[in-house]
Amino acid sequence: MVESIKGKKLNKGEWAEFYVMLKLLGEGRLYTADKLLQKNYKSYLDVLKVIRQEMTSHVLEYIIDEDKSAVIIKPQEKEEIWATISTDEFSENAKNLFDGIKDLKGNSVPAPDSVCEFAKIIYVSKPKAPAVKALKKEFGGKNDIFIEVRDGQTSIVSVMGFSIKSKFGHNPTLFNAGSSSQFLYKLSNCNDEIMDEFNAITVNGGRGWSKCKEYLTDNNISLQFTSTQNPVYNDNLFLIREPMSKIMAWCVKDRLIDSPGNYEVMETVERMTDANPLNVPNPQIYYEKAIKDFLMAGFTGMTAGKPWDGKEQVNGGYISVMDDGDVLCYHSNDREAFRDYLYRNTHFEYVSADKYVWSRIIKIDNDYYLPLNVSVRFNTHIR
DNA sequence: CGTGCAAGGACATTAGCTCA
DNA sequence: TGAGCTAATGTCCTTGCACG
Numbered sequence: 001m002v003e004s005i006k007g008k009k010l011n012k013g014e015w016a017e018f019y020v021m022l023k024l025l026g027e028g029r030l031y032t033a034d035k036l037l038q039k040n041y042k043s044y045l046d047v048l049k050v051i052r053q054e055m056t057s058h059v060l061e062y063i064i065d066e067d068k069s070a071v072i073i074k075p076q077e078k079e080e081i082w083a084t085i086s087t088d089e090f091s092e093n094a095k096n097l098f099d100g101i102k103d104l105k106g107n108s109v110p111a112p113d114s115v116c117e118f119a120k121i122i123y124v125s126k127p128k129a130p131a132v133k134a135l136k137k138e139f140g141g142k143n144d145i146f147i148e149v150r151d152g153q154t155s156i157v158s159v160m161g162f163s164i165k166s167k168f169g170h171n172p173t174l175f176n177a178g179s180s181s182q183f184l185y186k187l188s189n190c191n192d193e194i195m196d197e198f199n200a201i202t203v204n205g206g207r208g209w210s211k212c213k214e215y216l217t218d219n220n221i222s223l224q225f226t227s228t229q230n231p232v233y234n235d236n237l238f239l240i241r242e243p244m245s246k247i248m249a250w251c252v253k254d255r256l257i258d259s260p261g262n263y264e265v266m267e268t269v270e271r272m273t274d275a276n277p278l279n280v281p282n283p284q285i286y287y288e289k290a291i292k293d294f295l296m297a298g299f300t301g302m303t304a305g306k307p308w309d310g311k312e313q314v315n316g317g318y319i320s321v322m323d324d325g326d327v328l329c330y331h332s333n334d335r336e337a338f339r340d341y342l343y344r345n346t347h348f349e350y351v352s353a354d355k356y357v358w359s360r361i362i363k364i365d366n367d368y369y370l371p372l373n374v375s376v377r378f379n380t381h382i383r
Numbered sequence: 384c385g386t387g388c389a390a391g392g393a394c395a396t397t398a399g400c401t402c403a
Numbered sequence: 404t405g406a407g408c409t410a411a412t413g414t415c416c417t418t419g420c421a422c423g
Binding site: 172176303 | 390391392394399
Binding site: 014207208209210263349350351352353354355 | 413
């Protein structure tokens with residue numbers, strides 16, 4: 001039988017994945033968002049079914065019937081029907097789940113009991129179920145949910161994979177720093193003594209990065225990007241475009257060392273455009289496009305540590321859970337709008353120096369290198 | 384085919400700054 | 404000078420994956 005999710009604790013962003021499923025099956029419609037992440041009433045997708053894989057053994061389809069009154073649950077490739085449940089019940093449980101967790105505090109929170117009961121009825125034991133393996137392979141990356149939809153305007157039916165991010169928890173990350181996403185910079189004016197002194201800097205038990213930064217300035221030490229620490233990351237960036245690692249390295253150094261204090265991706269790129277570190281003939285187009293490609297790659301599944309095949313899903317997109325519980329999406333028809341959205345609404349984020357193994361000078365073959373590391377995270381305020 | 388550990392992701396907490 | 408912001412940094416939880 002189905003394992004109960006009662007008592008399971010997940011963070012809000014993870015519950016959001018289950019919430020989206022309930023909400024979409026309840027409403028049968030997914031509105032698109034405009035540039036500012038506001039509901040676009042004229043543009044929507046009809047949700048025909050949600051496809052989900054709980055266990056490796058079977059793929060389940062949640063099909064919304066013709067008049068949008070009920071959801072039929074059946075295994076793919078088979079005729080038998082496991083359950084038929086009214087769409088109203090999905091809506092109701094979506095609401096209960098949202099109301100039940102939105103004000104809770106803590107790293108991970110439980111869902112209301114009634115919703116857990118409902119989960120059991122609809123064969124959900126992992127609210128954060130792996131999306132369908134076969135589809136995931138096809139579309140690549142980070143799809144959290146697969147939906148068969150019909151475009152409200154063109155009537156074209158297709159299966160789309162969506163990645164889900166929620167606005168009602170904290171801001172999600174787009175590209176996570178990891179222990180393999182460091183950029184290495186070769187140092188001038190360094191020696192063993194300086195290395196030890198620098199590495200020993202600490203403020204209130206933490207790394208004290210601003211102190212470290214001062215130290216670099218005071219000792220007239222400059223940084224020259226050489227490569228990423230992990231060759232895999234280098235290859236992945238290379239796949240986006242050849243000088244991508246240099247472009248990112250410029251942003252990372254800007255974020256942690258040179259920047260006057262505005263870490264938004266868009267502003268950073270404006271600074272880079274002015275500096276034109278690669279000396280390209282068309283900086284105002286070039287850097288923006290490069291970074292947008294990076295953001296899309298990160299969004300669709302590229303990480304620093306794993307070899308990446310360069311696949312971005314060609315259709316599909318991004319579902320956002322708003323803080324009032326509304327569910328909106330960007331999909332491939334709005335590709336440019338979405339790229340623009342990412343560009344305008346993310347920033348380079350400082351990450352823990354100890355956790356992500358950066359900020360301490362290392363010596364390789366008598367040369368001194370400093371690893372730097374950042375994440376890319378969504379902003380709080382949409383613009 | 385379990386199991387243990389690292390990676391990954393979100394969140395909490397603390398520190399530091401700004402402006403009334 | 405303290406309320407309220409943002410930046411800095413650690414904590415907690417789960418999942419993926421290597422290893423035996």
